Amino acid sequence: LLELKNKDRIVRILTNKTQKVGKTSLIMSLVSEEFPDEVPLRAEEITIPADVTPERVPTHIVDYSEAEQSEEQLYQEISKANVICIVYSVNSKKSIEKVTSHWIPLINDRTDKDSRVPLILVGNKSDLVEHSSMETILPIMNQFQDIETCVECSAKNLKNISELFYYAQKAVLHPTGPLYCPEEKE
Numbered sequence: 674l675l676e677l678k679n680k681d682r683i684v685r686i687l688t689n690k691t692q693k694v695g696k697t698s699l700i701m702s703l704v705s706e707e708f709p710d711e712v713p714l715r716a717e718e719i720t721i722p723a724d725v726t727p728e729r730v731p732t733h734i735v736d737y738s739e740a741e742q743s744e745e746q747l748y749q750e751i752s753k754a755n756v757i758c759i760v761y762s763v764n765s766k767k768s769i770e771k772v773t774s775h776w777i778p779l780i781n782d783r784t785d786k787d788s789r790v791p792l793i794l795v796g797n798k799s800d801l802v803e804h805s806s807m808e809t810i811l812p813i814m815n816q817f818q819d820i821e822t823c824v825e826c827s828a829k830n831l832k833n834i835s836e837l838f839y840y841a842q843k844a845v846l847h848p849t850g851p852l853y854c855p856e857e858k859e
């Protein structure tokens with residue numbers, strides 16, 4: 674059990690502090706099952722007990738705030754993580770660009786080639802757009818083998834939030850080779 678506990682730390686990563694992609698809101702929405710109107714910059718580390726998680730393992734969720742934490746703290750969290758969710762906002766091209774220009778290289782630089790952590794691309798704020806970001810995301814998924822899956826969600830509508838955490842647990846416990854990209858459920 675202890676080992677498992679250590680195996681499923683989830684780190685959630687921002688894009689840019691000016692871009693406010695909704696990392697903290699996603700965590701709060703998962704935990705309270707409602708969208709918080711106001712959130713702190715960074716959610717406190719949360720441990721979800723095994724019996725209420727889809728894969729029945731205790732899961733730590735770690736938020737990151739560029740405004741509150743140093744790069745050094747980020748690197749430490751990356752080295753402890755078993756899966757990293759890179760959050761972008763589906764209505765912000767800039768935040769999508771930063772996934773490949775900034776976050777994936779930063780994470781790869783900080784992890785051993787043989788012990789890479791699975792990555793999940795999370796497109797938040799799907800309530801704000803009509804069109805899916807998948808067209809832009811699929812080439813990125815094909816380019817970077819460490820990306821386990823991608824999901825579009827909305828902290829506001831609580832859409833795909835529990836799915837996101839299920840994918841994150843699954844990526845740690847049952848990593849898959851082939852890419853799986855869930856279609857938007859209408």
Ligand code: GTP
Nearest residue numbers: 687690693694695696697698714738798827828829
């Ligand atoms: P930093 O900690 O500053 O890097 O930001 P963050 O990524 O944690 O984002 P945060 O959760 O603070 O949300 C930023 C803004 O986006 C807030 O005004 C939220 O209410 C809003 N927001 C978050 N999620 C959603 C969503 O799914 N839909 C919409 N429409 N707004 C959202």
Ligand code: MG
Nearest residue numbers: 697714715738
């Ligand atoms: Mg935050």
